[in-house]
Amino acid sequence: MMVSTARRTTAAPGALRDWKFWLALLAVAGLLVLSIVTGVADLGDGGGGSRFLALTRIPRTIALVLAGAAMAMSGLVMQLLTQNRFVEPTTTGTTEWAGLGLLVMMILFPDASLTVRMVGAIIAAFLGTMVFFAFLRRVTLRSSLIVPIVGIMLGAVVGSISTYLALVTDRLQNLGVWFAGSFTSVLKGQYEALWIVAVVAVLVFITADRLTVAGLGEDVATNVGLNYNRIILAGTGLVAVATGVVTVVVGNLPFLGLIVPNVVSLFRGDDLRSNLPWVCLLGVGLVTVCDLIGRTIIMPFEVPVSLILGVVGAAVFIALLLRSRRHA
Amino acid sequence: MIQLGKLFKDYGSGTSIGPVDLEIPPGGVTALVGPNGAGKSTLLTMMGRLLGPDAGTVVIGGHDVTTTHPRKLATVVSTLRQENHFTARLTVRQLVALGRFPYTRGRINREDERIISESIEFFDLGSLQNRYLDQLSGGQRQRAYVAMVLCQETDYLLLDEPLNNLDMRHSVHMMHHLRRVADELGRTVLIVLHDVNFASHYSDWICAVKEGKVVEFGTPEEIMTDETLTRVFETPVTCHDGPSGRLAVYY
Numbered sequence: 001m002m003v004s005t006a007r008r009t010t011a012a013p014g015a016l017r018d019w020k021f022w023l024a025l026l027a028v029a030g031l032l033v034l035s036i037v038t039g040v041a042d043l044g045d046g047g048g049g050s051r052f053l054a055l056t057r058i059p060r061t062i063a064l065v066l067a068g069a070a071m072a073m074s075g076l077v078m079q080l081l082t083q084n085r086f087v088e089p090t091t092t093g094t095t096e097w098a099g100l101g102l103l104v105m106m107i108l109f110p111d112a113s114l115t116v117r118m119v120g121a122i123i124a125a126f127l128g129t130m131v132f133f134a135f136l137r138r139v140t141l142r143s144s145l146i147v148p149i150v151g152i153m154l155g156a157v158v159g160s161i162s163t164y165l166a167l168v169t170d171r172l173q174n175l176g177v178w179f180a181g182s183f184t185s186v187l188k189g190q191y192e193a194l195w196i197v198a199v200v201a202v203l204v205f206i207t208a209d210r211l212t213v214a215g216l217g218e219d220v221a222t223n224v225g226l227n228y229n230r231i232i233l234a235g236t237g238l239v240a241v242a243t244g245v246v247t248v249v250v251g252n253l254p255f256l257g258l259i260v261p262n263v264v265s266l267f268r269g270d271d272l273r274s275n276l277p278w279v280c281l282l283g284v285g286l287v288t289v290c291d292l293i294g295r296t297i298i299m300p301f302e303v304p305v306s307l308i309l310g311v312v313g314a315a316v317f318i319a320l321l322l323r324s325r326r327h328a
Numbered sequence: 329m330i331q332l333g334k335l336f337k338d339y340g341s342g343t344s345i346g347p348v349d350l351e352i353p354p355g356g357v358t359a360l361v362g363p364n365g366a367g368k369s370t371l372l373t374m375m376g377r378l379l380g381p382d383a384g385t386v387v388i389g390g391h392d393v394t395t396t397h398p399r400k401l402a403t404v405v406s407t408l409r410q411e412n413h414f415t416a417r418l419t420v421r422q423l424v425a426l427g428r429f430p431y432t433r434g435r436i437n438r439e440d441e442r443i444i445s446e447s448i449e450f451f452d453l454g455s456l457q458n459r460y461l462d463q464l465s466g467g468q469r470q471r472a473y474v475a476m477v478l479c480q481e482t483d484y485l486l487l488d489e490p491l492n493n494l495d496m497r498h499s500v501h502m503m504h505h506l507r508r509v510a511d512e513l514g515r516t517v518l519i520v521l522h523d524v525n526f527a528s529h530y531s532d533w534i535c536a537v538k539e540g541k542v543v544e545f546g547t548p549e550e551i552m553t554d555e556t557l558t559r560v561f562e563t564p565v566t567c568h569d570g571p572s573g574r575l576a577v578y579y
Contacts, residue, residue: 080416083413083415084415085415209433210433212426215414215415215416216414216416219378219409220412222377222398223402223406223407223408223480224426224427224429224430224480225403226398226429227398265417269418270416270417271422
């Protein structure tokens with residue numbers, strides 16, 4: 001009975017009813033516990049330990065969860081909107097735009113609060129991503145590798161502008177700290193803005209079916225009565241908010257949005273609604289592992305998580321390229 | 329009924345489509361034929377509001393495609409383009425289910441599941457329904473796409489060269505299924521065809537397009553003549569009585 005109904009329904013089995021999902025959830029939960037207890041300070045050390053816990057360890061772990069899920073989800077949404085497997089915030093220039101927005105805000109309003117900086121980063125990320133999408137509309141071969149290459153080039157140009165601005169205004173060090181995405185500076189009172197991405201996640205879940213249809217292109221979307229441009233705008237807005245917030249609070253997390261959605265798609269196809277919990281979970285798992293490696297590899301010092309992600313991501317990126325070549 | 333009123337699209341530098349005035353009767357299969365670049369696909373995509381015309385009107389089943397609410401229109405007419413390169417990895421069933429989108433906005437209920445199953449069975453895709461599209465052959469994938477627009481349950485189906493890249497067997501299969509869509513389900517099928525002989529055998533009406541204008545509209549018997557086809561395709565064509573309708577020979 002169970003088998004026959006499963007075969008006759010359309011949606012992939014919901015993640016919450018899948019034992020494999022619970023197993024993965026348990027594994028990631030284990031990683032998070034490991035993340036909480038890993039560090040130079042001894043948590044059992046009288047009263048000092050619990051203060052450390054509340055001040056850095058727990059905020060850091062929450063930040064890992066939110067940022068990991070946000071970047072993996074942003075990658076997934078962008079891949080659907082562009083119909084290109086190799087697109088994510090760091091291969092489209094979105095992150096660099098967010099960085100530029102952040103820098104401009106710091107220059108114009110040196111005393112600005114975190115919120116103001118974030119708004120600047122979000123607006124810049126949105127505009128930059130729309131520039132990229134506008135370019136994409138002129139490209140006929142959307143699945144081609146030209147798309148991420150142009151995105152990376154665009155990102156490099158924007159990054160150069162940021163570096164120039166930073167040099168001129170003597171803020172190169174700020175920029176360097178931002179660019180090396182790291183959870184080192186996540187402290188109580190400085191990471192709470194990350195909760196915004198939880199709201200974004202809910203909105204992505206609500207619009208999941210529309211985004212899936214948009215992932216089949218403008219013609220299919222129009223055919224079933226959807227306003228394609230409106231979905232593109234909404235999706236870009238969600239990605240911009242997630243990327244902007246993560247960029248300001250944590251920094252640059254390369255390749256996360258590339259690896260996770262592709263791996264999930266490989267195993268589960270592209271039904272966005274049933275994939276979202278998986279993508280978020282694996283995003284959290286990957287960023288937590290990389291953060292743990294970064295924290296322990298040269299203890300008591302730390303390697304920025306973006307460095308580890310860059311190494312892992314580049315390897316997976318090349319593996320994906322080779323694989324898609326074989327299939328093409 | 330599909331009514332085109334002075335439908336016009338300008339591509340600049342002397343290339344334009346229309347103005348076209350045309351009435352396509354409801355029911356049956358109507359084939360759009362004509363030489364390459366005649367504007368068949370452009371006409372079809374303008375009818376399916378995937379391409380905005382520069383002037384003129386398209387009225388399908390009493391609904392003006394430019395003013396009707398997109399969601400309402402999606403329950404009246406469905407369009408399948410020729411090139412479908414989906415990067416998203418969906419199963420056949422998930423793809424076909426997208427046809428229900430105008431009704432469900434993604435929340436599929438039991439009734440929708442039944443219609444999805446029917447569409448899948450109609451195109452003999454039952455054993456393939458849980459396969460991913462990239463695991464199918466070209467012919468199977470093409471059937472899945474058409475099953476998707478069938479699942480949309482519109483009175484009008486517009487298909488742009490669904491026989492593209494299909495071999496003889498699969499082409500015959502596809503046309504046989506589309507004939508059944510018209511005869512058994514009472515839908516109106518408008519289809520761009522490359523091969524006039526397929527049009528002759530499987531369609532009720534043939535609409536010949538040349539240089540952006542509709543030059544002939546009639547039954548296969550009326551269109552399948554030496555004079556008409558030679559004029560439309562600008563190559564010598566002779567028509568002969570075959571075992572099942574008129575056949576054009578052009579080589």
